[in-house]
Structures are given as C-alpha cells and as structure tokens.
Amino acid sequence: MQQVVGAAIVRHARVLAARRTTPPEAAGRWELPGGKVEVGETPLGAIEREVAEELGCDIEVTEWLRSQSVIGDSYVLIVALARLSRGEPEASEHDELRWLSRDELHDVDWLEPDRPFLAELAHHLGQLGETAPLLRAILFDEDDARAVAQRLTRDGFEASVLREPFQGEDDDEDHPWAVLTDAPELVLEVLVDDFDGWLDLDEPVAAPPGVTPVELPTQPKRLHRDGT
C-alpha cells in the first residue's frame, strides 16, 4: 500500500484543517494538508514537501500519531504532529483553512479516513490547552511585536503576531499589535518592559489568531515589578 501523509499542524492548542476543492466527491470536505509519499521519498520528506507546496510554509514534525487509516484499496494515511517553523500557512490548493480547538474538532466534515485520528488529536490538544494558557502582549509598533515574537520563538515558545482592532473602530491607523504566546507571564513581562508595550491580563484568550477581534484596554496597563 502506498502511504499518504497528513500534517496535524498545531499552534496555540489548535490544529490546522484544510478544505479540499477536488475531486468533486471530496470537495468541501476537510483534511489535514499533505499528500502521497513519492517513490524514493521518506514520509518526513513528503510531508515537508507537501506542506511547503500547499501552504507555502515550513513545518517541524514533532511526532507521528499512532493510528493509521486505510484510504480505499491502495493507500494508507499516517499523520504527523507538527508545528510551524517558517511562514504563515496560506491556502493555494484548498479553499479554506481553519484552526480548530479541541472542542471544535468535530465541527467540520472530515474526510472519512481522517476520523480515526481525531481522538488522538483531541487528547494532544487537550494536554496542550491545560499546560499552555495563552497570554497577550500589546505593542504599538509592528517591528517591536515581531522582535518580541522572534525572541519568544528563539527561546522555544510559540508566538504569533496579530493586529488587534479596538472595538468599534474602522480606521486601522492606530491599531496596536499583539503577540499571542504560551510563554509564562514572567518571561513576557520582561520583554514588554524592554519594548515599551504592556501585558493584557484582563481577558483569557479564547480565539485563534486573527479570527475574532478582542476588546483591548484603552489605557496601557504597566506592570511594576517592585509592586508599586
């Protein structure tokens, strides 16, 4: 049997699902990005290649899920857990991408062969959700936000930059930048001090990056480490 590899790309305790456009019987249904392992290729090589081709980004595979699933008569699907190592996924062959939390895993119409992986994925996302609450640092400058995110990822944390509209504002001129990360508060506190930003501690982060605008404080809340 020929192998098909799928990538369960996880960020902030959410997994990336992609909606197929072909063939007609699979169009509109959801899968993990990936494809067939070619002759002379390893599953790892194949998944890195397919993700780069389909999403324009690079991944780092952290482990392979234990389940396997048969596709028709001649293929078997295996799935790699992975995280992004370069770039932001952009659909070129799919018509929609979604970052699904553990609770949303069953909200999309997965291709049949993907369903056996959902329990294992849910378990993995659940563990991440418990150990990695997300914090949000707010910065007024894009370069600062990117520098903060870069330092965090260099130190092994997940971090993504997003533009945060203030509620009710149309004009995006003055929107601040947010860095969403699983780094501990102390680490982030030092960084926002360095870059003249602040930590948004009021709201738990429930939304995936870029999907739902969040309400932000109108005044910077500075943290004073000396307790003043």
Ligand SMILES: Nc1nc2c([nH]c(=O)n2[C@H]2C[C@H](O)[C@@H](COP(=O)(O)OP(=O)(O)OP(=O)(O)O)O2)c(=O)[nH]1
């Ligand atoms: N990529 C991917 N394919 C899946 C998944 N689940 C599933 O049943 N499949 C099926 C759909 C296809 O019949 C087959 C993989 O085909 P593909 O079209 O993605 O592979 P490919 O990129 O190598 O395509 P091609 O060059 O052969 O056209 O496996 C999944 O999660 N990801």
